[in-house]
Amino acid sequence: MGCLEMELLQLRYFLVTAQYQHMTKAADFLHIAQPALSQSIKRLEKELGVSLFIRSGRNIRLSDEGILLAEKLEPVMKTLDEIPGELTHAAEMAARTIKLSILSASEMITDIVILYKERCPEVNFQLSQKIDNKDWDIRVSTVIPDQNAKTNHTVLKEEIYLAVPIDSPFAEKDSIHLEEVHDASFICHDRTKPFSILTTSWCMSCGFEPKIVFESDSPSTVRDLIGAGMGVAFWPAYSWGQQRSSKVKLLHITHPNCTRQIYVAQKKEKSSSPIKNDFYNYITAYLNDLQSL
Template sequence: MELFQLRYFLTVAKYENFSKAAEELLISQPSISKAIKMLETELGVSVFERKGKRVTLNNAGKALRERLNGIMSTLDNLQNELSVAAGAKQSTIIFNVLTASSLLPDILLKFKKEYPLINFHLIQKSVATKFDLCITSTLPDTLLNNGILVLGEDIKLAVPLTSHFSLYDSVDLRDLRQENFMLLNKGYTLRTITSHFFDLCGYSPNIAFESDNPHVIRDLVEAGLGISLWPELSWGKIRHHRAKLLHIKNPTCRRNIFVTWPDKKKISPEAQIFLNFIKFYFQRLHSD
């Protein structure tokens, strides 16, 4: 079967009328009728119920339309995607970064080496609606319909080696009521997630310092000025000669990282390429 036959079929199915389909396709009605007849011969089944000038899809036709909708959409975007992949088309992705910002320089550097003509407009707005992709985090039992899970990670406790807690490998969050915490500023998704863990333990933490920069928090922990909740993978490695990461045995402290897109918005070829890259990036991060 030929690609044009499938396009003709979808157009006839759209209007349930050969004449209207022929008008849209700018071909004669006999030509489109002949193409559909050839398609049915090759498939070995009829796809339409014919009632004079009006046609309706039968069960086989409905099944064929269902299969073709996704395939034809992919084929329609193929040339554009290949142009992007080959570096022949310059474009810009609006990327809303709500989590894992410490990994962003490495992600963009490696991506730009492969796709130098794809640029980025970076934003950090939890209420933003105009973006192509967004990276965010949730509690483990939260599912997002318009997104894919790229990483599930433990959240551990970062303590300086000068702390008596560094003598242990695990800790109960309920035992840390008197400790000084270094946390992200309010408004960050990780701050909301960690606040849930403290709520489960029945207390609000003593906050010695707040920042929007994980590297600052790491430096303060290593300097012995407090402790912090530390996403094990997305915040990068801690310097073990200065600090230590402890497993939190109660409550279970984990989060999921998702890449999402606006509801009912079609993902552009450029964004799809970047989405696939992010998936592979986090797969490697987890395996390393």
């Protein structure tokens, strides 16, 4: 159909002419010669098969068909005019957005994000905890980054303590062999999570399977349940923050070696984003400060 061959410029010329309803004034506004504008309008009328203007000498006015076309075109052209600005805004938002995959140490990383937002409020974050998510700029996990992948990464070595009730006989100690708690009740993470799988493997290496009485991913819930004498739990040195409850004591585990590595990986990009680099450096500095305490 002829309407599919209409050019955007033709439609803009028509709308301006419809606004002025005067060829010379419309041509002056568009900075084109009046004969060129007249030819453009005539080609559009030929393509559509209708007269868009009623001509009377040098005067013109919209025909019924012209009025209908103008009504239909105005919102369409308004939308088209807004697209460049919207695309620019979207590009600016993308440049200020960090896609952060948090597969480990969520409590600590959330605190880091909050601190960074206070420092750089214009930066946006898209947070994900999906293991299969591939669309990330920075990822925090206990999985060693693929050496073939294009990433930078930093490592936090984290000691895992055993948290016990303060009125427990275990609290008389400062350190403990994991075998000593083989009969204790354990409060743990969701057993399908990497942290629980890791801590269970430590127990199994000492000849016992932990007797789990409750599962929770909330450090405050775990802390409160330990304080209430419900059981003992593994407590990451950094990931869950400091343990401030007077009802709970943290013990060093002398055997087995209860530590884990937390990797912060940043994808390498051809056009590196200053904001993403800055946040990665911020996390790195934060982790280095933790380890130097």
